[in-house]
Amino acid sequence: MASRFSLSQIFQPAPVWAETEFARRIALARQSAGDQEVGKPAARRLFAELDVLAEPARRVFRRMEVAPARSPQTVLILPGFAAHPRKMRYFARQLERAGHTAKRWGQGRNWGPTPERFDQLEQRLLDIHDRAGEPIALVGWSLGGVYARELANRHPHAVSKVISMGSPFSGNPRANNVWRAYQFITGHPVDAPPIEADVSKKPPVETIALWGRQDSVISSDCAAGRPGERDRAIAVNCTHMGFTYSPEAIATVLKELDR
Numbered sequence: 001m002a003s004r005f006s007l008s009q010i011f012q013p014a015p016v017w018a019e020t021e022f023a024r025r026i027a028l029a030r031q032s033a034g035d036q037e038v039g040k041p042a043a044r045r046l047f048a049e050l051d052v053l054a055e056p057a058r059r060v061f062r063r064m065e066v067a068p069a070r071s072p073q074t075v076l077i078l079p080g081f082a083a084h085p086r087k088m089r090y091f092a093r094q095l096e097r098a099g100h101t102a103k104r105w106g107q108g109r110n111w112g113p114t115p116e117r118f119d120q121l122e123q124r125l126l127d128i129h130d131r132a133g134e135p136i137a138l139v140g141w142s143l144g145g146v147y148a149r150e151l152a153n154r155h156p157h158a159v160s161k162v163i164s165m166g167s168p169f170s171g172n173p174r175a176n177n178v179w180r181a182y183q184f185i186t187g188h189p190v191d192a193p194p195i196e197a198d199v200s201k202k203p204p205v206e207t208i209a210l211w212g213r214q215d216s217v218i219s220s221d222c223a224a225g226r227p228g229e230r231d232r233a234i235a236v237n238c239t240h241m242g243f244t245y246s247p248e249a250i251a252t253v254l255k256e257l258d259r
Contacts, residue, residue, distance in 0.1 A: 021187070028183035036174040043177055045216035052241040064094060064247050070258045072099035073160065074132040076125060078144030080166075081182060084109045087244055088141065094250045095139075100257065103128055103136075110143060112186035118147075118195050125151050129158035135205075137257055139163045141243050142218065145209075150195075152203030161206040163256055165243040168218050169199045169209070170225035176218045202229050208256050209233045210249065215240045 075095055077088050085104045092102035106124045107117060129136055137160050140148035145167025152159040168176055173190040182190050209230040211223035217240035224233035234256075238246035 025184045025187055028187070028189065029180040031180075031183070031189075033174050033179075036172045038175065039171070039219045039221055040175045040177055041216045041219065045214075046177060048214055048216050049239050049241050051239055052245070055245050059090070059245075062247075064250070066094055066097045066254065069099040069254070072101070073134075073257065074101045074103060074128060074136040075257065076103045076105060076128060076136055076138050076148075078105050078138065078140035078147050079110045080142030080144050081110055081112060081178065082185065083141070083144075091141075091244050091250060095254065095257075098254050098257075101132075105144070112143070112182065112188075113147070113193050113195050115195055118150075121147065122151065122154065125155060125158055129155075135160035137161050137163070139165070139253060140167060141165045142167055142240065145169065146197075146199050149199060149201075149203055149207065150197045152205050152207070153198070153201060156204045159203070159205050161208065161256075162203055163208045163210065163253055164223070164230075165210045165249065165253070166212050166215050166218050166223050166240050167209070168222040170229050171200075171219065171222045173222075175222050178217055200225070200229050202231075207231050210236055210243070210252060212236055212238045212240060212242060212249075214238060214242070 077085070077092055079085050079088055085108070095102045105121060107121060135158055138148035138151060140146065140163070142165070145164025146169050148162045148164060149169055152162045173179065179190045188194055207230045209223060209225050209232070211220050211233060213235055214237065215223065234252060236246065236249045236252050238249045243249045
């Protein structure tokens with residue numbers, strides 16, 4: 001016997017809590033920034049990030065030269081905000097071609113920090129460290145680099161070094177072109193995450209900050225940091241998305257892993 005449905009049953013109105021939550025997130029995205037966005041890249045420069053669309057075609061003709069690592073090690077790779085580990089597959093393959101062992105972070109797409117997600121990430125780090133039998137390197141792109149710094153601050157015995165790529169760990173967290181989207185998606189202010197962290201505090205291990213000269217998402221000052229917040233800041237000629245595929249960015253990471 002066929003079931004009968006009315007249009008009112010199919011098109012149910014959203015629950016009140018959902019409407020309230022949506023309105024709250026819209027309000028977060030519309031917050032006034034005042035002068036907190038000073039130093040962020042001009043929004044018109046975001047078109048440069050479309051370069052990523054041509055990358056699959058370029059790979060057909062490009063064979064990146066990768067020198068064997070002098071000291072192969074285990075590397076935990078942390079993706080950027082709203083990015084899936086697949087986005088860093090090419091990056092990971094180049095590290096593995098050099099002889100390193102690349103490990104995913106085990107969280108799927110990066111939708112921002114929560115206490116539960118960060119607890120799982122900490123356990124992932126400790127498990128990989130136990131299996132490797134030695135401290136491992138953390139390489140984080142954008143928000144992933146912020147995570148890497150906090151992981152190293154909490155578990156320095158398990159980390160050999162931290163390399164961040166276009167990560168906003170210094171200065172004002174609103175000096176970028178994505179903080180409104182971040183607040184809408186995560187549901188919390190960019191300067192008040194749901195976990196305790198001092199993102200500008202330098203981890204007690206070697207810490208290298210890469211920043212992109214063509215980065216149109218994150219302020220160069222925020223990604224490079226100040227003396228005392230990292231050991232070295234290195235400029236590379238790439239966009240924000242380019243950190244995952246730029247030969248120069250990848251070569252710089254490989255060099256720093258061998259340093």
